[in-house]
Amino acid sequence: MNRWVAIVLIFILAFPVIPLVKAQPIIVISVPQEYFEGKPGDTIKIPVTVRNAGNETAYNITIYISGLVKGLQYTMAAISKLDPNQNATVELTIYIKDAKSGTYDLKIVGRVGSLLFEKPIKVRVLTVIDYKLDIQVEDKYLYGNDIEATLVVRSLSNVVIVGTISYELYSEEGLLKKNSWVTYINPQEKWGYTVFLPKPKVGKYTIILRAEFGGITKTLTRSFLVYRRNLTYEAYFKNGIIYVRVVDKEDNGVKDISVEIKGMLFKTDSYGFVKYEIKEPGVYKIKLNLDGKIVETFVEVKKIFIDLEQKNETLIVHVKDDTGKEISNVGIEAIGPSGKAYAVTDENGQAKISLNEIGYGLITIKAESSKYIGSEVSINIEKPKYEKKSTTTIIITTPTPVQINETSTQVEQPKKDYDYLLIILLLSAVLFGITSYAAFFMPIKLEEQLDKYYFVKVKAPKLRGIKNFKYERVINAVDARATKGKVSIDGNKVVWEIEELEPEEEAFLQVLL
Numbered sequence: 001m002n003r004w005v006a007i008v009l010i011f012i013l014a015f016p017v018i019p020l021v022k023a024q025p026i027i028v029i030s031v032p033q034e035y036f037e038g039k040p041g042d043t044i045k046i047p048v049t050v051r052n053a054g055n056e057t058a059y060n061i062t063i064y065i066s067g068l069v070k071g072l073q074y075t076m077a078a079i080s081k082l083d084p085n086q087n088a089t090v091e092l093t094i095y096i097k098d099a100k101s102g103t104y105d106l107k108i109v110g111r112v113g114s115l116l117f118e119k120p121i122k123v124r125v126l127t128v129i130d131y132k133l134d135i136q137v138e139d140k141y142l143y144g145n146d147i148e149a150t151l152v153v154r155s156l157s158n159v160v161i162v163g164t165i166s167y168e169l170y171s172e173e174g175l176l177k178k179n180s181w182v183t184y185i186n187p188q189e190k191w192g193y194t195v196f197l198p199k200p201k202v203g204k205y206t207i208i209l210r211a212e213f214g215g216i217t218k219t220l221t222r223s224f225l226v227y228r229r230n231l232t233y234e235a236y237f238k239n240g241i242i243y244v245r246v247v248d249k250e251d252n253g254v255k256d257i258s259v260e261i262k263g264m265l266f267k268t269d270s271y272g273f274v275k276y277e278i279k280e281p282g283v284y285k286i287k288l289n290l291d292g293k294i295v296e297t298f299v300e301v302k303k304i305f306i307d308l309e310q311k312n313e314t315l316i317v318h319v320k321d322d323t324g325k326e327i328s329n330v331g332i333e334a335i336g337p338s339g340k341a342y343a344v345t346d347e348n349g350q351a352k353i354s355l356n357e358i359g360y361g362l363i364t365i366k367a368e369s370s371k372y373i374g375s376e377v378s379i380n381i382e383k384p385k386y387e388k389k390s391t392t393t394i395i396i397t398t399p400t401p402v403q404i405n406e407t408s409t410q411v412e413q414p415k416k417d418y419d420y421l422l423i424i425l426l427l428s429a430v431l432f433g434i435t436s437y438a439a440f441f442m443p444i445k446l447e448e449q450l451d452k453y454y455f456v457k458v459k460a461p462k463l464r465g466i467k468n469f470k471y472e473r474v475i476n477a478v479d480a481r482a483t484k485g486k487v488s489i490d491g492n493k494v495v496w497e498i499e500e501l502e503p504e505e506e507a508f509l510q511v512l513l
Helices: 003-014 419-440
Strands: 027-030 035-038 043-052 058-066 072-074 077-082 087-096 102-112 115-125 131-136 140-142 147-155 161-171 174-185 190-197 203-213 216-227 232-238 241-247 258-261 264-267 273-277 282-290 293-303 305-311 314-320 331-336 339-344 350-354 361-369 372-381 444-450 453-459 466-474 479-482 486-490 493-501 506-512
Touching: 027 058, 027 102, 027 115, 035 043, 035 087, 043 058, 043 077, 043 102, 043 115, 058 087, 077 087, 131 203, 131 216, 147 161, 147 203, 147 216, 161 190, 174 190, 232 282, 232 293, 241 258, 241 282, 258 273, 264 273, 305 361, 305 372, 305 453, 314 331, 314 361, 331 350, 339 350, 453 466, 453 493, 479 486, 479 493, 493 506
Parallel strands: 035 115, 140 216, 293 372
Antiparallel strands: 027 043, 043 087, 058 077, 058 102, 072 087, 102 115, 131 147, 147 190, 161 174, 161 203, 203 216, 232 241, 241 273, 258 264, 258 282, 282 293, 305 314, 314 350, 331 339, 331 361, 361 372, 444 453, 453 506, 466 493, 479 506, 486 493
C-alpha cells in the first residue's frame, strides 16, 4: 500500500468528520414580468415573490430596487421571518417623476445579513412632449410707473423640445409691440423674456403669448390696467412751516407721493403731509408727482416789518409786510427794563404799548403771526422831557386895621423879567420848524439787515411827493426786488430808482445777499 494513502486513512480514523457545507437560507426572487414602462407622473407597482430555498430560517429580509436614475423614486419592503421552503409576496413601487425618456436596467435585491440575492428588470420611460405658458404681470399699475411683463414657457417634457414662441402687446388704440422666436427648451427647464413698457398711458393693455412645440399649440392671454387716482393737494405756510398735503377723493391722506421743495425731494407720510421749515422769506416753488401727473405751485412767504413811533408815554408799533400793506391780528410782545407787555395790531396794523408799564431804556419788540415770518427789533427809548411852566401864586390876606398917626410906608412892586421867556419861545419855534420840515417835507428812509436779506424802506413826506428817487449801495447781492420802481445789480452795487412817490406813499426794497 502506498505510504501516503495509509497516512490519510489513519488521519480520517483518528479525527471526527468535519461538515464541508454549513446550513444557511437561500433566497429566490421572482416577478411576474421583467419589463415595465411609464411616462413622467406615472407610478409602476411591482409584485415581488420571495422564497426561502435554504435549510435555515431567514430573518429580517430587506427587498429593494437598485439602480440610480435621476428622476426615478423607489420604495422598499421588509420580511421579518421566512422559514425554509416558505413564500412571501411584497410590493415595490417606482415613481417616474421627471426622468428623461429611455430604457433603464434596474435590479430587485433581497438582502439577508451580508448575503445579497438579485433579480434584473428593465424600466422604460416613455417620451412625453408637453409645456406650460405663463405671463407674469400685475392686474393694476399706477400711472407714471414703468411696467415689466415676463413671458415664460416651461417644459413639462422629458426630452428636448423644439418649436416657436411669439407674443403681441395691445393697447386700446391697437398693436404696440410684437416679436417671435424659434428655440429649444431642455427637459424640465424654461424659456423667458421680459416685455418692457416705459410709463404707459392710462388704459387697458392686453398681452397674447403663443407657442407650438411637437405639434402642440397653446395660447395664453393676460390683461392689465394702468390707472390714475383722483388726487388733490394743498400747499400753504403757517407758523414757520410750509405744509403740503395730498388726499384722494375720499379726503384720505395719500402716502409716498413725491414732493420737491427748493430742490429737495420728500415723500408724503401716512397722513399725506410733507412739512418744510422756513426761516427766510421768499417765493417757494413746489413740484408734485400725482401718480405720474406733474403739477407745480408756489407758496409766497412774507416777513413782518416793524416801525416804531413814540408819543409821550406811549410806544406805537406799526406792522407791515414787504409790500407796505398793514397787517392786522399780529401779536406784539414788548420787553423793557420794568417788564413785559402784550398787544395785537388793529385793522390799521398798529398796536400801542404803555412805556410806563415796561419802562424806559432798551426796549425789544417782537412781532409774530401764523401767516408771516416774525420780526424783532430793539431800540433805546428815553423818558420824555416836559417844559416846566412858571406859575404865579397870589396870596390874598385880609389886612388888620391899623391906626396910622403920622406916616405910611409904600411897598414897591417887583419888576417883571421877560428875557428868559423870550429865549425859550425862540428855541421852541426853531425846533418845531425843524421837526415840522422833516415830517412834512423830508423823505423817510429806513434800512435793516436780517440774515441773508437786506431791506430798505422809503416813505414820502406828508406835504409833497418824491420824484426821481435814486438809491445806491455797494453790496454783494444775489438778487433784488422792489415793490415800486426798478432795481438793477451792477457788479457789487445795487441801484434802485423810483420815478415818483405820492405824499406818504411807501416803497420797499428787498436784497438777497
